[in-house]
Amino acid sequence: KDELKIAVGAINLKRRIVVDSMTKIEEVFMLPETAMLNQTAIANIARAGYTRIPVFRQGDQRDICDVLITKDLALIDPDDNYTVRMLCNIYKHPIPRMSGQTTLFSALQTFRTGDDGHLAVVYRESDNETIGIITLEDVVEEILQEEIKDE
Numbered sequence: 001k002d003e004l005k006i007a008v009g010a011i012n013l014k015r016r017i018v019v020d021s022m023t024k025i026e027e028v029f030m031l032p033e034t035a036m037l038n039q040t041a042i043a044n045i046a047r048a049g050y051t052r053i054p055v056f057r058q059g060d061q062r063d064i065c066d067v068l069i070t071k072d073l074a075l076i077d078p079d080d081n082y083t084v085r086m087l088c089n090i091y092k093h094p095i096p097r098m099s100g101q102t103t104l105f106s107a108l109q110t111f112r113t114g115d116d117g118h119l120a121v122v123y124r125e126s127d128n129e130t131i132g133i134i135t136l137e138d139v140v141e142e143i144l145q146e147e148i149k150d151e
């Protein structure tokens with residue numbers, strides 16, 4: 001029964017689109033590139049619990065320019081006055097962008113074959129505005145048709 005359910009989920013990947021599975025931009029935990037990576041900021045990032053944190057240009061949450069991977073913080077000394085920008089310049093993680101109308105099938109292909117990581121920024125085709133993010137986990141959940149329990 002479970003196998004059938006997963007098979008149906010997999011077949012539906014060509015029918016479902018990214019906009020229905022993404023996390024809306026208003027709900028995304030993000031950081032401005034100018035944020036200081038002091039002790040409080042690092043504690044807040046750890047508490048939020050996400051692996052990848054989109055970084056936006058000051059003043060516009062929809063202008064996502066980078067992604068901070070929390071493991072990059074491991075070598076940061078909170079007293080060194082690093083900003084998010086400085087960390088992003090060291091590690092340089094590219095972020096794929098995809099239209100909300102992209103099928104989950106092709107989103108999966110992008111995550112699988114690209115070197116750009118497993119988080120993509122989602123934009124609206126009509127005006128190119130950022131509307132959310134989608135990760136590989138969101139796609140896998142559509143295949144399984146249930147939430148994956150987070151560690």
Ligand code: ADP
Pocket residue numbers: 022023027028029030049050051052053054133134135136137138150
């Ligand atoms: P993580 O590894 O951080 O748990 P996943 O890629 O497993 O993230 O995704 C789990 C869920 O959390 C997905 O629905 C994804 O869209 C969402 N998500 C991922 N990163 C963020 C973030 N920075 N802010 C809000 N939601 C996020």
